[in-house]
Amino acid sequence: MPALEKAKKAVDSIKQADIVELKQMRNPTDTCMLILDVVQLLFLDSLDPVSSHVYKMAKAETPFVAPSYVNHTGKKFQGPLLKQLNEFSENDKDFINEETIELMEPYLTLKTEDGRILFDGDVAAKASNALKGLCIWSGAMSDYHKASKIVKPKLRLLEIRTAQLAEAEEKLAQAESDLAEVTKLKNDLKAKFEAQMAAKDALMEKAMKTKRKMDQANKLINSLADNKVRWIANSNEFKDTKKRLVGDVAKASAFISYCGPFNADFRNILNEQYFTGDLKERGIPFTENFNISNFLVDAVTIGEWALQKLPSDELSIQNGIMVTRSTRYPLMIDPQGQGLTWIKEREPLMKQHDTVITLNVPNLRESLKLPLENGYPVLIESIENEVDPLLDPILEKQIIVKGRSKTIKLGDQEYDYDDKFRLYMTSRLANPHFSPELAAKATIIDFTVT
Numbered sequence: 001m002p003a004l005e006k007a008k009k010a011v012d013s014i015k016q017a018d019i020v021e022l023k024q025m026r027n028p029t030d031t032c033m034l035i036l037d038v039v040q041l042l043f044l045d046s047l048d049p050v051s052s053h054v055y056k057m058a059k060a061e062t063p064f065v066a067p068s069y070v071n072h073t074g075k076k077f078q079g080p081l082l083k084q085l086n087e088f089s090e091n092d093k094d095f096i097n098e099e100t101i102e103l104m105e106p107y108l109t110l111k112t113e114d115g116r117i118l119f120d121g122d123v124a125a126k127a128s129n130a131l132k133g134l135c136i137w138s139g140a141m142s143d144y145h146k147a148s149k150i151v152k153p154k155l156r157l158l159e160i161r162t163a164q165l166a167e168a169e170e171k172l173a174q175a176e177s178d179l180a181e182v183t184k185l186k187n188d189l190k191a192k193f194e195a196q197m198a199a200k201d202a203l204m205e206k207a208m209k210t211k212r213k214m215d216q217a218n219k220l221i222n223s224l225a226d227n228k229v230r231w232i233a234n235s236n237e238f239k240d241t242k243k244r245l246v247g248d249v250a251k252a253s254a255f256i257s258y259c260g261p262f263n264a265d266f267r268n269i270l271n272e273q274y275f276t277g278d279l280k281e282r283g284i285p286f287t288e289n290f291n292i293s294n295f296l297v298d299a300v301t302i303g304e305w306a307l308q309k310l311p312s313d314e315l316s317i318q319n320g321i322m323v324t325r326s327t328r329y330p331l332m333i334d335p336q337g338q339g340l341t342w343i344k345e346r347e348p349l350m351k352q353h354d355t356v357i358t359l360n361v362p363n364l365r366e367s368l369k370l371p372l373e374n375g376y377p378v379l380i381e382s383i384e385n386e387v388d389p390l391l392d393p394i395l396e397k398q399i400i401v402k403g404r405s406k407t408i409k410l411g412d413q414e415y416d417y418d419d420k421f422r423l424y425m426t427s428r429l430a431n432p433h434f435s436p437e438l439a440a441k442a443t444i445i446d447f448t449v450t
Contacts, residue, residue, distance in 0.1 A: 096141065369415055372418065385429075
């Protein structure tokens, strides 16, 4: 409250030296006696009986109640006055009663004949700084009591409402706690219910699946009973196929490895006489009337090759098998250009990355660098009787594995190698003379149409 703050500042402004000065005064001023009477009233201490006295203050004579300095108020300076003022401000200010305020009122409103207030801090300051503080403090105590009559009921009501609010908040907290506990229990029960319902649904679904499987099994058993003879025949045929599989695979492997350089007639001779005779001599079972195309490729693949402009005759299909199934890179004898056309259609990346080259390209090694590193297909046209020795590491697949990376060395330089890289070679010569070394490095395939 402002009045309380004013009183505190007034007390703080009084120094012990000022009290000592007042104590040593032999003839106290009327201002000192007037102010001490008011302090005496606040402390509820005794005063002299009422009598008349003329106060000489502010250069004027003013009649008023005689002071009690000699018998009573002057003794205030003998005790710890500052301590008493502080304790009163802290502890006793709320015990000021209306009678005290009524007794103080004439002192606080005392005026000269010309209307000047005598109980004033500025008037008291002319006598002593301590008196100024006592004057302001006394007035502030009166103001505090008057203000507290208005504020105290409101403060009391605030305390009641605050207590009611605290009680309500406590009840609310308890209710919220109970609600949270109930909500948790509800959620737990709901989760448990949902889990049990899910388990029930899963069991129902499992039961339905089992029932469907049983129905299907019964249907299958019934249908198998009707097809028993056919299944037995198929089983026996499968066993027979397994026995002949070794011989058939041997003939297919030999055909891909050795028949590429020959025309259709010589291929038939090798297949029917040499390969079949060898299998008979060794006593290895094989399929009579064995067809290499049906064994190694299906109709869908043959259809794709036809769309890629590969002729659909038996020789061309065999050549397509050798190109795609051989582990060595193909070298195609292709005077009519059928193989060249098919490869270009089969490998569209060649046109996109311009990887159709000849051995006479200015820098063959640089032309091979990007395809090797990025896995592009390369087609080398117009091969004569020999190939550039630079291609030997590629033909022989001299791949160097370093951790997860792969490299290949061409001449004195190493290049990264991608497993998707493919090499195709074609020759326009109808009857080229390739060396045995080249035949061992590449799969020579005759695309000549007779």
